[in-house]
Amino acid sequence: xxxxxxxxxxxxxxxxxxxxxxxxxxxxxxxxxxxxxxxxxxxxxxxxxxxxxxxxxxxxxxxxxxxxxxxxxxxxxxxxxxxxxxxxxxxxxxxxxxxxxxxxxxxxxxxxxxxxxxxxxxxxxxxxxxxxxxxxxxxxxxxxxxxxxxxxxxxxxxxxxxxxxxxxxxxxxxxxxxxxxxxxxxxxxxxxxxxxxxxxxxxxxxxxxxxxxxxxxxxxxxxxxxxxxxxxxxxxxxxxxxxxxxxxxxxxxxxxxxxxxxxxxxxxxxxxxxxxxxxxxxxxxxxxxxxxxxxxxxxxxxxxxxxxxxxxxxxxxxxxxxxxxxxxxxxxxxxxxxxxxxxxxxxxxxxxxxxxxxxxxxxxxxxxxxxxxxxxxxxxxxxxxxxxxxxxxxxxxxxxxxxxxxxxxxxxxxxxxxxxxxxxxxxxxxxxxxxxxxxxxxxxxxxxxxxxxxxxxxxxxxxxxxxxxxxxxxxxxxxxxxxxxxxxxxxxxxxxxxxxxxxxxxxxxxxxxxxxxxxxxxxxxxxxxxxxxxxxxxxxxxxxxxxxxxxxxxxxxxxxxxxxxxxxxxxxxxxxxxxxxxxxxxxxxxxxxxxxxxxxxxxxxxxxxxxxxxxxxxxxxxxxxxxxxxxxxxxxxxxxxxxxxxxxx
Numbered sequence: 001x002x003x004x005x006x007x008x009x010x011x012x013x014x015x016x017x018x019x020x021x022x023x024x025x026x027x028x029x030x031x032x033x034x035x036x037x038x039x040x041x042x043x044x045x046x047x048x049x050x051x052x053x054x055x056x057x058x059x060x061x062x063x064x065x066x067x068x069x070x071x072x073x074x075x076x077x078x079x080x081x082x083x084x085x086x087x088x089x090x091x092x093x094x095x096x097x098x099x100x101x102x103x104x105x106x107x108x109x110x111x112x113x114x115x116x117x118x119x120x121x122x123x124x125x126x127x128x129x130x131x132x133x134x135x136x137x138x139x140x141x142x143x144x145x146x147x148x149x150x151x152x153x154x155x156x157x158x159x160x161x162x163x164x165x166x167x168x169x170x171x172x173x174x175x176x177x178x179x180x181x182x183x184x185x186x187x188x189x190x191x192x193x194x195x196x197x198x199x200x201x202x203x204x205x206x207x208x209x210x211x212x213x214x215x216x217x218x219x220x221x222x223x224x225x226x227x228x229x230x231x232x233x234x235x236x237x238x239x240x241x242x243x244x245x246x247x248x249x250x251x252x253x254x255x256x257x258x259x260x261x262x263x264x265x266x267x268x269x270x271x272x273x274x275x276x277x278x279x280x281x282x283x284x285x286x287x288x289x290x291x292x293x294x295x296x297x298x299x300x301x302x303x304x305x306x307x308x309x310x311x312x313x314x315x316x317x318x319x320x321x322x323x324x325x326x327x328x329x330x331x332x333x334x335x336x337x338x339x340x341x342x343x344x345x346x347x348x349x350x351x352x353x354x355x356x357x358x359x360x361x362x363x364x365x366x367x368x369x370x371x372x373x374x375x376x377x378x379x380x381x382x383x384x385x386x387x388x389x390x391x392x393x394x395x396x397x398x399x400x401x402x403x404x405x406x407x408x409x410x411x412x413x414x415x416x417x418x419x420x421x422x423x424x425x426x427x428x429x430x431x432x433x434x435x436x437x438x439x440x441x442x443x444x445x446x447x448x449x450x451x452x453x454x455x456x457x458x459x460x461x462x463x464x465x466x467x468x469x470x471x472x473x474x475x476x477x478x479x480x481x482x483x484x485x486x487x488x489x490x491x492x493x494x495x496x497x498x499x500x501x502x503x504x505x506x507x508x509x510x511x512x513x514x515x516x517x518x519x520x521x522x523x524x525x526x527x528x529x530x531x532x533x534x535x536x537x538x539x540x541x542x543x544x545x546x547x548x549x550x551x552x553x554x555x556x557x558x559x560x561x562x563x564x565x566x567x568x569x570x571x572x573x574x575x576x577x578x579x580x581x582x583x584x585x586x587x588x589x590x591x592x593x594x595x596x597x598x599x600x601x602x603x604x605x606x607x608x609x610x611x612x613x614x615x616x617x618x619x620x621x622x623x624x625x626x627x628x629x630x631x632x633x634x635x636x637x638x639x640x641x642x643x644x645x646x647x648x649x
Contacts, residue, residue, distance in 0.1 A: 039068055056132070087222075123212050201265050204294040237258045274333065288359070335602070375628050397642070404424060407420055450568060585620065588619050
């Protein structure tokens with residue numbers, strides 16, 4: 001096959017790239033700073049292209065007020081690209097570059113789709129990738145580079161795992177200086193903060209461009225530094241809590257710390273498409289379809305056999321792209337996990353399919369209910385054929401209908417919505433089981449059946465979480481007494497006594513916990529505090545409360561319940577279904593919705609039947625106590641429940 005050796009392209013027309021694996025390169029004509037930008041577009045085959053550099057940058061302001069002359073014709077370009085080309089132009093020799101804005105005919109959607117599919121290979125084949133961070137208007141680039149190199153020097157001597165200070169705040173001046181770094185108020189730290197906050201690090205496309213490159217040079221104004229040095233410095237900064245404010249006494253108006261955005265860019269991402277979509281949810285793209293297309297080149301190689309199912313196609317509308325992406329992920333994983341990333345928890349949009357995740361709005365899983373739950377047992381998701389691309393037809397088992405769903409859980413001052421939800425559970429379910437068991441079930445519901453703290457991943461909840469909740473409630477009552485000692489202290493003591501009484505009864509045979517009482521000093525401190533907050537309380541009442549609280553102090557961790565609740569339950573709707581069990585679900589759910597277990601879904605889902613139709617609106621995932629570990633599937637296999645097809649619209 002004949003090799004392309006440099007055919008000039010008519011800039012105003014962009015001659016067609018007829019053969020596979022062909023692309024254009026920009027030969028940037030040399031010149032001095034006052035010269036007009038000039039160059040030539042040339043067609044090459046990727047396999048035998050001459051050495052070239054690929055530019056990684058952000059388009060920035062879409063206003064076209066710059067230009068470059070190619071073969072005597074004027075091509076308009078964005079201001080940021082104009083600045084980049086002036087910076088990169090050599091005074092003595094032409095420079096061969098790949099620049100998407102010029103080398104792809106942006107008006108030809110078919111060419112754009114084809115070239116975007118080649119971008120991984122284009123950046124991987126490049127001799128070097130040039131990262132243009134933008135002009136250095138505030139003259140901070142050299143300060144930032146000096147700090148980057150100082151950290152690199154520290155890492156080379158002390159090792160990557162060196163911690164300058166084992167504290168959850170920005171390192172103190174003494175620790176920094178002892179390790180050869182400037183104090184926190186030095187301009188170099190401000191410069192590095194500014195660097196990590198540049199728009200470049202927020203764009204989704206640059207992740208692939210940097211991840212596949214063999215060599216990367218970062219350029220900020222007139223300053224250049226190697227990506228490997230920057231990666232080392234940013235990794236060190238992450239481990240040493242440099243994301244915290246650099247202010248000695250952080251306050252409401254504290255200066256920001258090192259931005260986390262560059263971590264995504266410099267750490268060479270790979271994984272399944274769903275993993276990549278979740279990890280890059282905060283990244284932005286001018287075209288929302290690129291939230292998907294920019295990641296296809298990073299999908300793990302062992303998933304290559306599925307790639308024909310999903311490829312860049314700019315002739316398709318956004319809804320079609322996101323629906324196809326969702327189907328692709330379900331087919332690939334045989335799981336419905338992607339549906340749990342649907343962010344329409346407050347109100348499903350009517351303009352798009354209810355089941356379609358809005359990848360452009362960010363898909364960080366706000367529920368985190370997946371954990372170790374397996375509501376679907378060992379079933380796998382199977383998509384049934386429909387006559388409309390905006391429908392998703394899945395098989396599953398109907399559990400029940402929602403009866404009460406009026407309370408949205410929030411953590412506020414006592415009595416809070418959690419207490420109201422408990423009152424509702426007591427009113428509707430108290431006759432179904434013993435009070436202590438009902439209380440335990442309730443705690444599991446409002447935390448989504450999982451425990452999490454500030455350092456560990458979620459694990460299935462166990463009995464210790466119940467005591468965490470009791471201690472959490474009692475701590476809040478203590479706080480109320482302390483901050484507002486004249487506000488119904490007798491009522492607070494009564495509530496505390498009730499909580500302690502519940503704890504004592506739970507410890508007696510319901511919870512699998514065997515406490516060891518704290519030393520008497522703990523009881524003495526408790527009595528002293530209660531007496532201080534409520535001096536007129538009878539000593540016998542104070543004594544009784546302190547005695548009953550001894551069983552809780554054994555494994556107290558109010559933060560664990562608070563974090564677990566915020567992780568899953570807060571801002572969700574507490575509900576009770578008709579057949580006497582409780583759960584939490586999306587804010588958009590309401591009475592009359594149905595709950596089902598769909599095959600391949602590790603949580604149950606809430607659906608809303610459309611009137612006079614056999615289709616449903618997808619509302620979101622939910623937690624139902626007693627239905628999270630394959631119980632519905634077991635009843636289906638026993639013939640107690642039947643399977644049916646649910647068509648989501």
